[in-house]
Amino acid sequence: xxxxxxxxxxxxxxxxxxxxxxxxxxxxxxxxxxxxxxxxxxxxxxxxxxxxxxxxxxx
Amino acid sequence: xxxxxxxxxxxxxxxxxxxxxxxxxxxxxxxxxxxxxxxxxxxxxxxxxxxxxxxxxxxxxxxxxxxxxxxxxxxxxxxxxxxxxxxxxxxxxxxxxxxxxxxxxxxxxxxxxxxxxxxxxxxxxxxxxxxxxxxxxxxxxxxxxxxxxxxxxxxxxxxxxxxxxxxxxxxxxxxxxxxxxxxxxxxxxxxxxxxxxxxxxxxxxxxxxxxxxxxxxxxxxxxxxxxxxxxxxxxxxxxxxxxxxxxxxxxxxxxxxxxxxxxxxxxxxxxxxxxxxxxxxxxxxxxxxxxxxxxxxxxxxxxxxxxxxxxxxxxx
Ligand code: SF4
Numbered sequence: 001x002x003x004x005x006x007x008x009x010x011x012x013x014x015x016x017x018x019x020x021x022x023x024x025x026x027x028x029x030x031x032x033x034x035x036x037x038x039x040x041x042x043x044x045x046x047x048x049x050x051x052x053x054x055x056x057x058x059x
Numbered sequence: 060x061x062x063x064x065x066x067x068x069x070x071x072x073x074x075x076x077x078x079x080x081x082x083x084x085x086x087x088x089x090x091x092x093x094x095x096x097x098x099x100x101x102x103x104x105x106x107x108x109x110x111x112x113x114x115x116x117x118x119x120x121x122x123x124x125x126x127x128x129x130x131x132x133x134x135x136x137x138x139x140x141x142x143x144x145x146x147x148x149x150x151x152x153x154x155x156x157x158x159x160x161x162x163x164x165x166x167x168x169x170x171x172x173x174x175x176x177x178x179x180x181x182x183x184x185x186x187x188x189x190x191x192x193x194x195x196x197x198x199x200x201x202x203x204x205x206x207x208x209x210x211x212x213x214x215x216x217x218x219x220x221x222x223x224x225x226x227x228x229x230x231x232x233x234x235x236x237x238x239x240x241x242x243x244x245x246x247x248x249x250x251x252x253x254x255x256x257x258x259x260x261x262x263x264x265x266x267x268x269x270x271x272x273x274x275x276x277x278x279x280x281x282x283x284x285x286x287x288x289x290x291x292x293x294x295x296x297x298x299x300x301x302x303x304x305x306x307x308x309x310x311x312x313x314x315x316x317x318x319x320x321x322x323x324x325x326x327x328x329x330x331x332x333x334x335x336x337x338x339x340x341x342x343x344x345x346x347x348x349x350x351x352x353x354x355x356x357x358x359x360x361x362x363x364x365x366x367x368x369x370x371x372x373x374x375x
Contacts (some may be wrong), residue, residue: 036130041251051200051219052175056251057226057235057320058151059178059269 061125062105065139066294068243069094070102072314073375074346079318081240085122088314105133139246149174149291150255152199153269156181157261159188164278165259166192169199171284172291174257176201180225182208188222229340230322233348236315246304246317250325253299257291267296270322299325308334308364309357312375313343334364344373 008018076094080223096115100106105128105272108116119125128136151183152174154165162185169177176200179189187212189202199272200219206212207225214222228234245251265276265287276283290296302325304316313319319341325333336356347354357364362371 041271045247053221054151054176054178054203055239056237057230058176058203059153059181 060105060128060130060133062128062133063119063341064102064124064126065136067124068318069097069319070314071098072346073312073373075190075314075341075343076136077314077318079238080122080124081238081243083123083170084238086238093265104136104138105130111157123156134307143241143245143248145177145253145255147173149257151176151178151257153178153256153258154180155259155261155269156183156236159185159262161261161263161278162188163192164263164283166196166199167285168257168278168284170196172288173198175199176203178205182206184208184211186211186214186217186220186222187370190217193219218221231319232341235320236318237320238318242320243317248301248303250299250302250304251320252322253302255300257287258291264288267299268322270324271299272324273298281338302333305335306331308369309339309343309362310335313339313341314346315341315343328366328369334366334367 011018011020061254064080064082066080068077068081070077070079071091071094074091076089076091078089078094078097080087096112100111111119116125149172152165152169154161154177156162157177162179165177166180166189168174175198177336179185179202179205186204189204191201202220204211204220204222205225207227211222212224214224226235242251243268245254253268253271256268258268258271259278260266260269263278264274266272266274267276273295275296276286278287280286304310304313304321307325310321321339321347323335323337324338325335327333341347342349342355342357342360344357344360344362345353345355360371360373362373363369
Protein backbone atom coordinates (compact mmCIF):
# COMPACT_ATOMS: atom_id res chain seq x y z
CA UNK A 1 0.00 0.00 0.00
CA UNK A 2 1.23 3.40 -0.90
CA UNK A 3 2.26 5.51 2.03
CA UNK A 4 0.50 8.76 1.25
CA UNK A 5 2.23 10.72 3.92
CA UNK A 6 5.71 9.75 2.81
CA UNK A 7 4.83 10.29 -0.84
CA UNK A 8 3.68 13.85 -0.19
CA UNK A 9 6.78 14.74 1.87
CA UNK A 10 9.00 13.35 -0.90
CA UNK A 11 7.24 15.41 -3.57
CA UNK A 12 7.34 18.51 -1.38
CA UNK A 13 11.09 18.02 -1.09
CA UNK A 14 11.40 18.41 -4.88
CA UNK A 15 9.00 21.31 -4.88
CA UNK A 16 6.23 19.51 -6.66
CA UNK A 17 2.56 19.53 -5.83
CA UNK A 18 1.14 16.38 -4.32
CA UNK A 19 -1.23 15.88 -7.19
CA UNK A 20 1.48 16.04 -9.79
CA UNK A 21 -0.29 13.62 -12.09
CA UNK A 22 -3.48 15.62 -11.82
CA UNK A 23 -5.64 12.69 -10.85
CA UNK A 24 -7.61 14.53 -8.17
CA UNK A 25 -6.71 11.94 -5.58
CA UNK A 26 -5.30 14.58 -3.24
CA UNK A 27 -7.95 17.21 -2.81
CA UNK A 28 -6.52 20.50 -1.74
CA UNK A 29 -7.73 21.37 1.67
CA UNK A 30 -9.54 24.67 1.73
CA UNK A 31 -8.16 26.75 4.50
CA UNK A 32 -10.67 29.54 4.05
CA UNK A 33 -13.82 29.03 6.12
CA UNK A 34 -16.82 28.96 3.88
CA UNK A 35 -19.10 31.94 4.33
CA UNK A 36 -22.81 31.40 4.03
CA UNK A 37 -23.62 34.27 1.83
CA UNK A 38 -27.33 35.02 1.76
CA UNK A 39 -28.23 37.56 -0.83
CA UNK A 40 -31.30 38.42 1.20
CA UNK A 41 -31.47 38.27 4.95
CA UNK A 42 -33.13 35.12 6.21
CA UNK A 43 -36.30 36.83 7.32
CA UNK A 44 -36.96 38.79 4.19
CA UNK A 45 -39.05 37.35 1.43
CA UNK A 46 -37.02 36.75 -1.68
CA UNK A 47 -39.80 38.14 -3.81
CA UNK A 48 -40.05 41.50 -2.16
CA UNK A 49 -39.80 43.14 -5.54
CA UNK A 50 -43.55 43.06 -5.50
CA UNK A 51 -46.12 43.29 -2.79
CA UNK A 52 -49.89 43.48 -2.69
CA UNK A 53 -51.54 46.88 -2.53
CA UNK A 54 -55.25 47.64 -2.26
CA UNK A 55 -56.67 47.47 -5.76
CA UNK A 56 -59.88 49.36 -5.05
CA UNK A 57 -61.33 52.01 -2.78
CA UNK A 58 -61.45 50.63 0.73
CA UNK A 59 -62.36 53.49 3.04
CA UNK B 60 -64.13 35.02 -39.59
CA UNK B 61 -63.78 37.35 -36.61
CA UNK B 62 -63.98 36.78 -32.89
CA UNK B 63 -64.57 39.11 -29.96
CA UNK B 64 -61.64 39.48 -27.60
CA UNK B 65 -62.16 38.05 -24.12
CA UNK B 66 -60.91 41.32 -22.67
CA UNK B 67 -64.12 43.04 -23.66
CA UNK B 68 -67.15 43.27 -21.42
CA UNK B 69 -70.55 44.71 -21.91
CA UNK B 70 -72.60 45.73 -18.87
CA UNK B 71 -76.13 46.70 -19.67
CA UNK B 72 -77.91 49.26 -17.56
CA UNK B 73 -81.44 50.59 -17.70
CA UNK B 74 -80.66 53.50 -19.99
CA UNK B 75 -77.00 53.27 -20.81
CA UNK B 76 -74.42 50.57 -21.06
CA UNK B 77 -70.72 50.23 -20.54
CA UNK B 78 -68.52 48.70 -23.17
CA UNK B 79 -65.10 48.25 -21.67
CA UNK B 80 -61.77 46.88 -22.73
CA UNK B 81 -59.51 45.64 -19.94
CA UNK B 82 -56.54 45.43 -22.26
CA UNK B 83 -56.44 49.07 -23.27
CA UNK B 84 -58.56 50.36 -20.35
CA UNK B 85 -61.01 52.00 -22.74
CA UNK B 86 -64.50 52.69 -21.41
CA UNK B 87 -67.41 53.62 -23.65
CA UNK B 88 -70.59 54.85 -22.04
CA UNK B 89 -73.16 54.26 -24.73
CA UNK B 90 -76.88 54.50 -25.09
CA UNK B 91 -78.84 51.28 -25.00
CA UNK B 92 -80.27 51.98 -28.43
CA UNK B 93 -76.83 51.48 -29.93
CA UNK B 94 -76.01 48.43 -27.92
CA UNK B 95 -78.31 45.86 -29.50
CA UNK B 96 -75.99 44.83 -32.27
CA UNK B 97 -72.98 44.54 -29.98
CA UNK B 98 -75.03 42.45 -27.55
CA UNK B 99 -75.85 39.92 -30.25
CA UNK B 100 -72.19 39.76 -31.21
CA UNK B 101 -71.36 39.01 -27.60
CA UNK B 102 -73.73 36.10 -27.63
CA UNK B 103 -72.38 34.77 -30.89
CA UNK B 104 -68.72 35.50 -30.07
CA UNK B 105 -67.68 34.59 -33.62
CA UNK B 106 -69.05 36.25 -36.73
CA UNK B 107 -68.40 37.06 -40.35
CA UNK B 108 -67.58 40.57 -41.45
CA UNK B 109 -70.76 40.82 -43.51
CA UNK B 110 -72.98 40.17 -40.51
CA UNK B 111 -71.99 43.44 -38.85
CA UNK B 112 -72.71 46.98 -39.97
CA UNK B 113 -69.56 48.57 -41.45
CA UNK B 114 -69.38 51.43 -38.91
CA UNK B 115 -69.58 49.12 -35.94
CA UNK B 116 -67.04 46.78 -37.49
CA UNK B 117 -64.62 49.64 -38.04
CA UNK B 118 -65.15 50.88 -34.49
CA UNK B 119 -64.49 47.45 -32.97
CA UNK B 120 -61.54 46.86 -35.23
CA UNK B 121 -59.93 50.24 -34.51
CA UNK B 122 -60.19 49.69 -30.77
CA UNK B 123 -58.76 46.18 -31.02
CA UNK B 124 -61.86 44.56 -29.67
CA UNK B 125 -62.07 41.94 -32.37
CA UNK B 126 -59.48 39.78 -34.04
CA UNK B 127 -59.33 37.76 -37.17
CA UNK B 128 -59.39 34.01 -36.79
CA UNK B 129 -60.29 30.83 -38.61
CA UNK B 130 -63.33 28.70 -38.21
CA UNK B 131 -61.22 25.57 -37.81
CA UNK B 132 -59.60 26.77 -34.61
CA UNK B 133 -62.66 28.37 -33.08
CA UNK B 134 -62.88 25.74 -30.36
CA UNK B 135 -59.48 26.82 -29.06
CA UNK B 136 -61.09 29.98 -27.70
CA UNK B 137 -63.55 28.78 -25.08
CA UNK B 138 -65.60 31.21 -23.10
CA UNK B 139 -63.79 32.54 -20.05
CA UNK B 140 -65.42 31.98 -16.70
CA UNK B 141 -64.66 34.86 -14.43
CA UNK B 142 -64.31 33.45 -10.95
CA UNK B 143 -62.82 35.44 -8.12
CA UNK B 144 -60.24 33.49 -6.18
CA UNK B 145 -58.05 34.72 -3.40
CA UNK B 146 -55.54 32.87 -1.28
CA UNK B 147 -56.26 35.09 1.72
CA UNK B 148 -59.20 34.65 4.06
CA UNK B 149 -59.12 38.35 4.84
CA UNK B 150 -57.57 40.83 2.45
CA UNK B 151 -57.92 44.14 4.24
CA UNK B 152 -57.56 45.15 7.84
CA UNK B 153 -58.64 48.69 8.62
CA UNK B 154 -57.49 50.29 11.83
CA UNK B 155 -58.49 53.61 13.32
CA UNK B 156 -55.29 54.55 15.09
CA UNK B 157 -55.62 55.42 18.75
CA UNK B 158 -52.51 54.12 20.48
CA UNK B 159 -49.46 51.97 19.90
CA UNK B 160 -50.86 48.92 21.64
CA UNK B 161 -53.71 48.57 19.17
CA UNK B 162 -51.31 49.23 16.29
CA UNK B 163 -49.06 46.44 17.52
CA UNK B 164 -52.02 44.12 17.97
CA UNK B 165 -53.30 44.91 14.47
CA UNK B 166 -49.93 44.02 13.01
CA UNK B 167 -49.92 40.80 15.03
CA UNK B 168 -53.34 39.92 13.63
CA UNK B 169 -52.16 40.59 10.06
CA UNK B 170 -49.18 38.38 10.62
CA UNK B 171 -51.15 35.54 12.22
CA UNK B 172 -54.07 35.47 9.79
CA UNK B 173 -51.95 36.48 6.79
CA UNK B 174 -53.68 39.68 5.84
CA UNK B 175 -51.77 41.36 3.00
CA UNK B 176 -53.18 44.90 3.27
CA UNK B 177 -53.24 46.97 6.41
CA UNK B 178 -54.92 50.37 6.23
CA UNK B 179 -54.46 52.80 9.06
CA UNK B 180 -56.44 55.99 9.52
CA UNK B 181 -54.85 58.61 11.71
CA UNK B 182 -53.20 61.99 11.92
CA UNK B 183 -50.19 61.26 14.12
CA UNK B 184 -46.79 60.59 12.63
CA UNK B 185 -46.27 56.90 13.34
CA UNK B 186 -44.62 56.03 10.05
CA UNK B 187 -41.28 55.07 11.63
CA UNK B 188 -42.97 52.91 14.20
CA UNK B 189 -44.90 51.09 11.47
CA UNK B 190 -41.74 50.63 9.45
CA UNK B 191 -39.88 49.12 12.37
CA UNK B 192 -42.72 46.78 13.26
CA UNK B 193 -43.26 45.38 9.79
CA UNK B 194 -39.64 45.19 8.64
CA UNK B 195 -39.20 41.63 9.93
CA UNK B 196 -42.61 40.39 8.91
CA UNK B 197 -43.99 39.04 5.65
CA UNK B 198 -47.52 40.07 6.52
CA UNK B 199 -48.88 42.74 6.22
CA UNK B 200 -47.31 43.12 2.81
CA UNK B 201 -48.20 46.77 2.49
CA UNK B 202 -49.47 49.45 4.83
CA UNK B 203 -51.59 52.30 3.53
CA UNK B 204 -51.62 55.24 5.87
CA UNK B 205 -54.66 57.42 5.30
CA UNK B 206 -54.50 60.88 6.76
CA UNK B 207 -55.67 64.43 6.38
CA UNK B 208 -52.64 65.88 8.18
CA UNK B 209 -50.88 68.11 5.59
CA UNK B 210 -47.40 67.65 7.08
CA UNK B 211 -47.70 63.87 6.78
CA UNK B 212 -48.92 64.12 3.23
CA UNK B 213 -45.67 65.85 2.30
CA UNK B 214 -43.69 62.74 3.28
CA UNK B 215 -42.59 60.39 0.57
CA UNK B 216 -43.96 56.91 0.16
CA UNK B 217 -41.71 54.22 1.56
CA UNK B 218 -41.17 50.66 0.48
CA UNK B 219 -44.33 48.84 1.60
CA UNK B 220 -45.76 52.00 3.19
CA UNK B 221 -47.93 54.34 1.18
CA UNK B 222 -49.35 57.61 2.44
CA UNK B 223 -52.72 58.62 1.06
CA UNK B 224 -55.00 61.57 1.52
CA UNK B 225 -58.35 60.92 3.14
CA UNK B 226 -61.19 61.08 0.65
CA UNK B 227 -63.99 63.21 2.04
CA UNK B 228 -66.33 63.03 -0.96
CA UNK B 229 -69.37 60.79 -0.94
CA UNK B 230 -68.27 57.19 -1.17
CA UNK B 231 -69.63 56.37 -4.60
CA UNK B 232 -68.87 59.15 -7.01
CA UNK B 233 -67.65 59.70 -10.53
CA UNK B 234 -64.00 59.59 -9.56
CA UNK B 235 -64.15 56.30 -7.73
CA UNK B 236 -65.76 54.42 -10.59
CA UNK B 237 -62.96 52.22 -11.77
CA UNK B 238 -62.44 49.71 -14.53
CA UNK B 239 -60.39 47.05 -12.88
CA UNK B 240 -60.40 43.36 -13.84
CA UNK B 241 -60.04 42.14 -10.25
CA UNK B 242 -62.84 44.36 -9.01
CA UNK B 243 -64.97 43.37 -11.97
CA UNK B 244 -64.54 39.67 -11.29
CA UNK B 245 -65.10 40.11 -7.58
CA UNK B 246 -68.30 42.06 -8.16
CA UNK B 247 -69.83 39.19 -10.13
CA UNK B 248 -70.26 37.10 -7.02
CA UNK B 249 -69.33 39.20 -3.99
CA UNK B 250 -70.06 42.53 -2.40
CA UNK B 251 -67.02 44.58 -3.27
CA UNK B 252 -67.13 46.59 -0.06
CA UNK B 253 -67.79 44.05 2.67
CA UNK B 254 -65.96 41.09 1.19
CA UNK B 255 -62.78 39.98 2.98
CA UNK B 256 -62.53 42.95 5.29
CA UNK B 257 -62.05 43.41 8.99
CA UNK B 258 -62.18 46.65 10.92
CA UNK B 259 -60.83 47.65 14.33
CA UNK B 260 -62.13 50.93 15.66
CA UNK B 261 -60.33 53.35 17.95
CA UNK B 262 -61.68 51.58 21.03
CA UNK B 263 -60.51 48.20 19.86
CA UNK B 264 -63.88 46.81 18.79
CA UNK B 265 -63.76 44.38 15.89
CA UNK B 266 -66.34 44.68 13.12
CA UNK B 267 -66.60 43.70 9.48
CA UNK B 268 -66.38 47.29 8.21
CA UNK B 269 -66.71 50.78 9.75
CA UNK B 270 -70.36 50.86 8.62
CA UNK B 271 -71.32 47.54 10.19
CA UNK B 272 -73.35 47.55 13.37
CA UNK B 273 -72.41 44.14 14.73
CA UNK B 274 -69.47 44.13 17.12
CA UNK B 275 -67.78 40.77 17.43
CA UNK B 276 -64.98 41.27 19.91
CA UNK B 277 -62.64 43.70 21.60
CA UNK B 278 -58.95 43.21 21.00
CA UNK B 279 -58.29 44.13 24.62
CA UNK B 280 -59.59 40.66 25.50
CA UNK B 281 -57.08 37.92 26.07
CA UNK B 282 -56.33 35.42 23.36
CA UNK B 283 -57.79 37.73 20.73
CA UNK B 284 -56.01 36.18 17.75
CA UNK B 285 -57.57 32.77 18.32
CA UNK B 286 -60.95 34.39 18.82
CA UNK B 287 -60.65 36.39 15.60
CA UNK B 288 -59.66 33.27 13.71
CA UNK B 289 -62.90 31.68 14.85
CA UNK B 290 -65.00 34.76 14.18
CA UNK B 291 -63.96 35.33 10.58
CA UNK B 292 -65.32 31.97 9.51
CA UNK B 293 -68.77 32.51 11.02
CA UNK B 294 -71.86 33.22 8.95
CA UNK B 295 -72.63 36.36 10.93
CA UNK B 296 -69.30 37.91 10.08
CA UNK B 297 -69.75 37.03 6.40
CA UNK B 298 -73.35 38.18 6.29
CA UNK B 299 -72.92 40.68 3.44
CA UNK B 300 -70.02 39.08 1.63
CA UNK B 301 -72.10 37.39 -1.02
CA UNK B 302 -74.63 40.16 -1.60
CA UNK B 303 -73.48 41.09 -5.05
CA UNK B 304 -74.99 43.92 -7.03
CA UNK B 305 -77.19 41.71 -9.18
CA UNK B 306 -79.24 40.89 -6.07
CA UNK B 307 -79.84 44.51 -5.06
CA UNK B 308 -82.76 46.66 -6.20
CA UNK B 309 -81.79 49.56 -8.43
CA UNK B 310 -78.12 48.57 -8.57
CA UNK B 311 -79.01 45.62 -10.77
CA UNK B 312 -80.24 48.13 -13.37
CA UNK B 313 -77.11 50.23 -13.16
CA UNK B 314 -74.34 49.98 -15.73
CA UNK B 315 -71.67 50.72 -13.12
CA UNK B 316 -72.54 47.69 -11.01
CA UNK B 317 -69.24 45.96 -11.76
CA UNK B 318 -67.13 49.06 -11.37
CA UNK B 319 -68.23 50.70 -8.14
CA UNK B 320 -67.50 50.10 -4.48
CA UNK B 321 -70.56 50.91 -2.43
CA UNK B 322 -70.45 51.32 1.35
CA UNK B 323 -74.19 51.30 2.06
CA UNK B 324 -75.46 48.40 4.13
CA UNK B 325 -77.87 46.22 2.16
CA UNK B 326 -81.03 44.88 3.82
CA UNK B 327 -82.71 41.65 2.91
CA UNK B 328 -86.36 41.60 1.84
CA UNK B 329 -86.64 37.99 0.79
CA UNK B 330 -83.90 35.55 -0.20
CA UNK B 331 -82.02 36.93 -3.20
CA UNK B 332 -83.66 40.34 -2.94
CA UNK B 333 -81.90 43.13 -1.13
CA UNK B 334 -82.58 46.84 -0.87
CA UNK B 335 -80.80 49.93 0.45
CA UNK B 336 -82.24 52.52 2.79
CA UNK B 337 -80.41 55.44 1.21
CA UNK B 338 -80.13 56.36 -2.42
CA UNK B 339 -76.90 56.20 -4.34
CA UNK B 340 -75.48 59.39 -5.85
CA UNK B 341 -76.06 57.93 -9.30
CA UNK B 342 -79.48 57.50 -10.80
CA UNK B 343 -79.28 54.75 -13.46
CA UNK B 344 -82.84 55.39 -14.67
CA UNK B 345 -81.94 58.81 -16.03
CA UNK B 346 -78.18 58.12 -16.04
CA UNK B 347 -77.21 61.23 -14.16
CA UNK B 348 -75.02 61.91 -11.15
CA UNK B 349 -76.15 64.01 -8.22
CA UNK B 350 -75.29 67.64 -8.93
CA UNK B 351 -75.49 67.15 -12.67
CA UNK B 352 -77.94 69.22 -14.66
CA UNK B 353 -81.32 67.52 -14.87
CA UNK B 354 -80.67 65.17 -11.96
CA UNK B 355 -83.72 63.72 -10.25
CA UNK B 356 -83.74 61.45 -7.27
CA UNK B 357 -84.89 57.87 -7.70
CA UNK B 358 -87.75 58.47 -5.28
CA UNK B 359 -89.07 61.38 -7.35
CA UNK B 360 -89.38 59.04 -10.34
CA UNK B 361 -91.93 57.09 -8.33
CA UNK B 362 -89.69 54.11 -7.67
CA UNK B 363 -90.14 52.53 -4.28
CA UNK B 364 -87.62 50.17 -2.82
CA UNK B 365 -88.54 49.36 0.75
CA UNK B 366 -88.72 46.55 3.25
CA UNK B 367 -92.04 45.37 1.84
CA UNK B 368 -91.88 45.93 -1.88
CA UNK B 369 -90.12 47.11 -4.97
CA UNK B 370 -92.39 48.96 -7.34
CA UNK B 371 -91.72 51.15 -10.29
CA UNK B 372 -93.85 53.01 -12.86
CA UNK B 373 -91.05 52.43 -15.37
CA UNK B 374 -90.90 49.36 -17.55
CA UNK B 375 -88.11 47.36 -16.01
S1 SF4 C 1 -76.58 52.62 -8.30
FE1 SF4 C 1 -75.56 50.90 -7.30
S2 SF4 C 1 -74.30 49.99 -8.91
FE2 SF4 C 1 -74.86 52.05 -9.61
S3 SF4 C 1 -73.19 53.37 -8.96
FE3 SF4 C 1 -74.72 53.42 -7.33
S4 SF4 C 1 -74.09 51.81 -5.91
FE4 SF4 C 1 -72.99 51.45 -7.82
